[in-house]
Amino acid sequence: MGAFPFSAIVGQEEMKRALLIAAVDARVGGVMIFGDRGTGKSTAARALAATLPPIPMVAGCRYNSHPDEAARSPDHVPDAKVRTVKAPVPFVDLPLGSTEDRVVGTLDLEAALTRGEKRFEPGLLARAHRGFLYIDEINLLEDHVVDLLLDVAASGENLVERDGLSVRHPARFVLIGSGNPEEGELRPQLLDRFGLSVEVRTPEAIDDRVEIMRRCDAAERDPAGFAEQWREEDAKVLKRIAKAKSALPKVEAPDAAIADMAELCRAVGADGLRGELTLLRACRALAALDGKKAVTRQHIRAIAPLALRHRLRRNVLDETGSTVRIERALGELFG
Amino acid sequence: MTAAGNDGGSDPALALALFACDPIRLGGIVLSGDGPVRDAMLAHLKTTLSGDRAWVRVPANVDIARLIGGLDFAATLASGRPVHAVGLIEAAADGILLLPMAERMAGEVAVPVAQALDEGQLAAILLDDGRDDEETVPDRLAERCAFICHVGGLREFGAAGWPAAIACDAVAPLADEQRRALAATAAALGVVSVRSAIFADRAARGHAALHGRREVDDDDLAAAVRLVLAPRATRLPESVPPPPESPPEPEAQQDAAGDSEQQPPTDADLADMMLDAATAAIPPDVLAAIGKGVRRHGRGAGGRAGQKRKSARRGRPLGSRAGTPGHGKRLALIDTLRAAAPWQTIRRRERAGQDDDRLQLRLSDLRIRRFEQRSTSLTIFAVDASGSSAMARLAEAKGAVELLLAEAYVKRSEVALIAFRQTAAELLLPPTRSLTRARRALAALPGGGGTPLAAGVLAAHGLAEQAERAGSTPLIAMLTDGKANVAYASGGDRSTAMEEAMAAAKQVADSGIASVVIDISPRPREEAAALAAAMGGRYLPLPHAGSAAMVAAIESL
Structure with a gap:
């Protein structure tokens, strides 16, 4: 079954925006998606990965190396000719039962047992390099695996020292976590490591639901035709991402905008500097996506809930959601 | 209306017939309730299914390795080349994966099945034998199945006579x-x-x-x-x-329309x-x-984050034992070699003529690492030190804590003490086994002031969650009369204080942390009982109990 076209996803604007921002600038950090089951969380992430154009890779490299960084791959044979192939952007679905071994990689037991060879078998981190790592129900994943993932996501490199192996390889990916808050809280430290967070809800509007049913049905009856029908829209999205990527270094953040961001973070009590930094990066990415040359209040307004809502100190008794608190602060500060 | 379209038998039979026509697109079917009818349904389905669809029955308590496949160690070692075992999910490709006792399914098993369903690799039949609400099929899977049928009470299922489908x-x-x-x-x-x-x-x-x-x-x-x-x-x-786009008709007109029969539906x-x-x-x-x-929750969904688990991958190393590695169990390389070493000469002789000077390993040599996760218990005493809890009671509470501490010292379990009075809760004693420290903290426990009950519950809850993540099993013991009168947020009055306490207590219940409320008021109050109910814990009215009785009560939990 092919992936659902990204532009054919009904509604869920906030989630789509966050994913686009992550695609434009992976440095904003991962995206955490909160929401009920059946709201299209994994569909959207998968769709975006499938929409992106194929990327160049070193043929036969188990670490998804870019030809320019071939030498950094443990599979690299010095002086050998590097052959380049085009491969789809990796999308790795991390199974919940995943162990540390499978995530970081481990001694290749097969090679060790049958050939007596000490060989490293790359894990899911290597497979996700330059792509997306999707973790459904991240709140059910074991803490130490989550820590490890976040650590690698932040450093961009996987360093393995185990089983007598010493391996390091680049591992840069967009981490996308999803979770249902009803099934267990996420630790604040962990949440803070995610750049953006979005809350997805089941579409309430009957019209939206009807549209979803219609599109799913169409996609199922005639996948090729359906993909064709949305190809143009998806191409537009692609173009927008590509343009934004090249424009990003030139997008300015005026002092006034930066002051606004600092003020906002202080007003809502978002802990730590990470919030401000992410807010800035995401605002610039959004401005780039919008084809603007500088960050404006309008961008801050749009990004603030995404970049900050998971960083507010939890006030368990205040039933007011973080989003409302941020909106309130935005209203007070910017009028 | 219920009989509509029911010409071929019961609703479960209908669901089954629909499912049989297009199992993959319909995801799956949940059949709950044991019985001969269900067996008949399955047998019928198996024969009805078109063509050569796979039909794979997953053993109850299957481990994830069997489900997703991997290296077959026994075969690999015997043959000297890698042999892959096909996982059950792969074996069921484009067919049926039958999961008996689905209500007891471990979360890690449910996830790969859910992923396979999402990708349209197979269809699932989930047999739910759960007898109460506590045990239901994991939401994650039920959600991906089109039909949920209760067949337990069914006497017969009229499968015969379904018209041939277009x-x-x-x-x-x-x-x-x-x-x-x-x-x-x-x-x-x-x-x-x-x-x-x-x-x-x-x-x-x-x-x-x-x-x-x-x-x-x-x-x-x-x-x-x-x-x-x-x-x-x-x-x-x-x-x-x-429907939103049809303009709402005025009441009167609607009434009139109700009379006219010509109105199109x-x-x-x-x-x-x-x-x-x-x-x-x-x-x-x-x-x-x-x-x-x-709300019915799928309890089998895999447990909460930070839940204590027996682990094959972390904790204090315990040495190794025989077993096959993979899926969380890690090979203890040195121990494996050590186990294989003595046999090398004999094994080489057995394989004589093959000119093979590699290490001769057999399945029985494999050793896996074992870890012991420190599993302690932590009793968190949250003591109401307000004026409403009379000072005498407080002394008893102190006595109880001290007695439990002595006990804990023997059992190597831990105790923590939180006091709440005036406006806030204070952690007087972080989790400890130290008797001396505990005594000192207790002696210094001040009394008097209002009752910030919510603050007390929250502090205890926070500490309990922390302990749970660190791998110990917490128990919250609230010693209070349950009468909150100081709000958590400043400015709240008595009634908000009570509401907040209940909201906080609900969180304890939601997180599933064990708790007990010991009512220390001279006459048992309904407030404390309500608090216990909200926390999902036990209520112990101890109107005249001394510290010894209190200890006995907690010990019995």
Whole structure:
């Protein structure tokens, strides 16, 4: 079954925006998606990965190396000719039962047992390099695996020292976590490591639901035709991402905008500097996506809930959601 | 209305027939309730399924390795080359994966199955033998199955006489107003997942195909609602919200319209009809659950984060033992070599003539690492040190804590002490086994002031969660009379203080942390009992108990 076209996803604007921002600038950090089951969380992430154009890779490299960084791959044979192939952007679905071994990689037991060879078998981190790592129900994943993932996501490199192996390889990916808050809280430290967070809800509007049913049905009856029908829209999205990527270094953040961001973070009590930094990066990415040359209040307004809502100190008794608190602060500060 | 489209037997039989036509697209079917009828249904399905579809029965308590496959160690070692074992999910490709005792399924097993369902690799039949609400099929899987059927009470299932179906694809897609009616019905029943609406769409078309209709009619819609939406209802419909784009008619006109019979059926009529069908088809246990106001949760969904687990991968190393590595169990290389070493000469001789000077390993040599996770228990005393808890009671509480501490010292379990009075809760004693420290903290425990109960509960809860993540098992013991009068947020009055305390207590219940409320007021109060109920813990009125009785009560938990 092919992936659902990204532009054919009904509604869920906030989630789509966050994913686009992550695609434009992976440095904003991962995206955490909160929401009920059946709201299209994994569909959207998968769709975006499938929409992106194929990327160049070193043929036969188990670490998804870019030809320019071939030498950094443990599979690299010095002086050998590097052959380049085009491969789809990796999308790795991390199974919940995943162990540390499978995530970081481990001694290749097969090679060790049958050939007596000490060989490293790359894990899911290597497979996700330059792509997306999707973790459904991240709140059910074991803490130490989550820590490890976040650590690698932040450093961009996987360093393995185990089983007598010493391996390091680049591992840069967009981490996308999803979770249902009803099934267990996420630790604040962990949440803070995610750049953006979005809350997805089941579409309430009957019209939206009807549209979803219609599109799913169409996609199922005639996948090729359906993909064709949305190809143009998806191409537009692609173009927008590509343009934004090249424009990003030139997008300015005026002092006034930066002051606004600092003020906002202080007003809502978002802990730590990470919030401000992410807010800035995401605002610039959004401005780039919008084809603007500088960050404006309008961008801050749009990004603030995404970049900050998971960083507010939890006030368990205040039933007011973080989003409302941020909106309130935005209203007070910017009028 | 319930009888509509029911010409071939019971609703479960109908669901089964629909499922048999297009299992992969319908995801799966949950059959709950044991019995001969269910066995007959399965047998019938197996014979009805078209072509050579795989039919793989997963053993109960299957481990994830068996499910997703991997290296077959025994075969690999015997043959000296890698041999892969095919996982059950792979074996069931494009066919049926039958999961018995699905209500007891471990979360790590449910996830790969859910992923396989998402990717359309297979269809699942989940057999649910759960007897109470505590054990249900993991939500994650039930959500991905079109049908949920209760077959336990069924005496017979009339499978015979299903008309030969035309292909599902020969049925025209649902009209927009039909989809609108399905969506509105789902909304009215509180079925939020869009997946269910999509399944209802497919089921309606399947039903039409089953009856040889090329267009979906009202019967088909009603069947889809009964079979797909009704079992997932989370609320009872009051009335169907009018479809948004049809302008709301004035009351009087509507009454008039009700009399005229020539009026063509509107969207609202269609939705009303379907809602009737749905309401009649909501299974009794779902109705009961709705009535009690509880949402049915899939407890088997894999547990909470930070839940204590026996671990093969972390904790204090315990040495190794024989076993095959993989899926969380790590090879203890040195121990494996050590186990194999003595046999090398003999094994080489056995393989004589093969000129093989590699290390000769056998399956029995493999050793895996074992870890012991420190599993301690932590009793968190949250003591109400306010003026309303008389000072004498406080002394008793102190005595109890001290006695428990002495006990804990022997059992190597830990104790923590939180006091709440005036405006806040204070952690007087972080988790410790130290008697001296505990005594000192207790001696310094001040009394008097208001009762910030919510603050106390929250502090205890926070500490308990922390302990749980660190791998120990917490128990919260609240010593209070349950009368909150200081609000958590400044400025709140007595009633908000009480509300907040209850909200905080609910969180404890939600997190599933064990708790006990010891009512230390001279005369037992309903407040404390209510608090215990909200925390999901036990209530112990101890009107005249001394510290020894209190200790005995906690020990008995």
